[in-house]
Amino acid sequence: MAQSIEEHIIQLLQQNDKKAMGLLYDHYAASLYGIILKVVQSETIAQDVLQDAFIKIWQNGDKYDRSKGKLFTWLLNIARNLAIDKTRSANFRQKRKIQSLDELVITQKGPSVENKPEHIGLGSVIAKLEEKYRIIIDLIYFQGYTQKEVEEHLGIPLGTVKSRVRIALRELRKTFEEHNVTLLLLVMQLLNEHSVLALDLITGIYG
């Protein structure tokens, strides 16, 4: 099987080849931008943070250690950390206040899946995650709260916060595992009918 795009990018990145950045942008910018936007809740700030993230990725490309996790995990953590740092910077709140007067922010909107064909069929995931779990994941993962801060913010006991964190992560895993099974069944069904098409689909997903 041909080298996966992730492998290819890692190789280019380690060779300090700038082509890596173009490919990274094409494959990951939408995901990273969406996450950053979710954190900073302003399009102009999100664009700055995305730019900072790509520069950091480029400058630290040789530090990526694949034994510690997937490429996307590494990228996502860089973007997310920069975004959360931004929300804690001194003039962020003031800037946000002024901007919110003339900039309509799309933050309260749910996740957009319509323009990402690979996510077809996943749109219901968030709907499936109960509100009380979703809030906790959003506060901790996207707003950088500690569990203690969640306790204070939501006024629920720390023990409850911790158990909800555990349940939330398990629920998310379950949902995506179910999704993978559905995909597998789909592939098998396709194999019976159109073997060529199915092969395309497999390389599309796992290639």
Added chain:
Amino acid sequence: MDKETFLKSGLIEQYVLGIASEEEAKLVEQFADQHPVIQQEIDSLREGLEQYAKQYAIDPPDGLKGRIMEEIDGLDQAASNMVAQQLSNSQTQRTRSNFWALITSAAALIGLALAFSFYQQRNNAQDQLAAAQAELAMVQEQCSKDKAAFQQTQQTLAFLNSKQTLPVNLKGSTLAPEAVAVVYWNSQEKKALFNGLNLPELPADKTYQIWADVEGEMINMGVLDRTNPNLQEVAFIDHAESLNITVEPKGGSEHPTVELLYLNGYI
């Protein structure tokens, strides 16, 4: 801690969410190295979370890619220039002292460049801050103006709605049968507001003036501004029996020109 306790400790979840402390993270990584089950647990929980995060994917605006790639090109350019300069510096070295002189001056140059760039960055930041502060001040000023206007309106509304406020309708005399005006009369607050609903236009050298009739004596309540679209405050006169509007020379008179009585109404 054994494997089962560790799985239940909640540390893995904190690690995956990125809220574990440095020591905790180290501990989790140690366990993961020793127990493939724990590594699996981390991977699968993280996968679920990342798939969830990907749900928020949204295409960045067109043109951002170009901007970012340009920025990266710029960084590279600067870096390679520095390397090239250092190379040529070392090639031209003749003596030991010359070499050190070059190194020192290169360091000084880099220091200067850095200082200049920090200086510019600081200036930019100050400009941005000043702009933001100016904008904030403008918004605050507008806000306090609006607030004052709003309070004024609220006070007027409260006055008009008060049980003690009596609307006095003034009707046109034979000189101006169409004319209509209202004075809102509140003897408790000793306050009167005039509203000229329909007053005929006057020559430029004439003006309307309002008078209170107290036991046959006409007391001046003020000159009226016909063009004022708002309620106009006029003098409140105790024991007024009726209100009368006459036409007077511009600036008003001390005594009413009774022949030019345009409107009147009884309290």
